């Protein structure tokens with residue numbers, strides 16, 4: 001940063017927390033988390049390519065309690081970023097900007113991400129991931 | 132402005148600088164990759180869920196199927212492209228020392244390209260049926 005004393009625009013610390021800023025911050029946070037996660041996707045593919053032993057290592061960790069907790073968090077981050085990404089695209093097309101709409105579709109994304117995560121893990125449970 | 136330049140429009144100095152270089156390209160590619168990822172993420176999650184409990188041979192054979200192999204490659208390319216563009220903006224927002232910013236931007240690009248290539252390599256290796 002240039003060390004000039006100049007007025008700065010207000011940043012996070014001066015705002016009351018509200019859904020508009022939270023959805024934005026969380027989109028960025030989940031984007032960064034998913035970018036890190038993408039490296040694990042590649043790791044898993046390389047393990048699958050290298051043979052049964054390395055693949056068994058992947059499934060063992062993924063199926064352990066910490067692996068499941070991690071995958072659950074990953075599912076939510078993906079669900080949130082996916083839904084809020086769609087919200088971004090809708091906004092880019094020029095819709096949903098009125099304050100009331102913006103607040104409503106923000107909450108829609110938040111609760112939608114919970115529902116999507118729960119639905120995914122419901123299917124996973126039915127397919128026996130916890131067995 | 133000094134006298135000899137008085138009749139020149141400031142536009143002359145602006146051309147080729149700043150945002151005039153790429154315009155909206157970053158924005159557009161970020162959105163295109165987002166649309167692609169919308170479909171590809173749903174597909175990949177569905178594929179993973181369908182593979183729960185599958186043994187090694189099944190998992191491998193699934194990825195080796197031409198349709199899955201191609202779609203998974205598309206997923207990797209879209210994901211790392213989108214991630215690079217996204218992280219670029221995050222770095223632009225928070226890293227302000229020009230030298231450091233340049234280095235970090237380069238490292239993120241290298242990491243994204245390398246990871247994408249490694250993932251594509253793994254899929255090709257599986258699809259080509261090379262034994263472990």
Ligand code: HEM
Nearest residue numbers: 028031032034035082085086088165168169214217218220
């Ligand atoms: C695994 C896949 C994904 C990864 C690694 C990822 C990563 C990222 C990252 C790092 C950012 C930058 C965040 C920021 O600037 O604050 C971002 C932004 C964005 N993502 Fe994703 N993303 C993924 C999937 C998706 C999907 C499926 C969609 C859409 C349906 C999407 C839509 C967007 C949009 C529209 C932006 C731009 C937001 C803005 O301009 O502030 N992303 N993503």
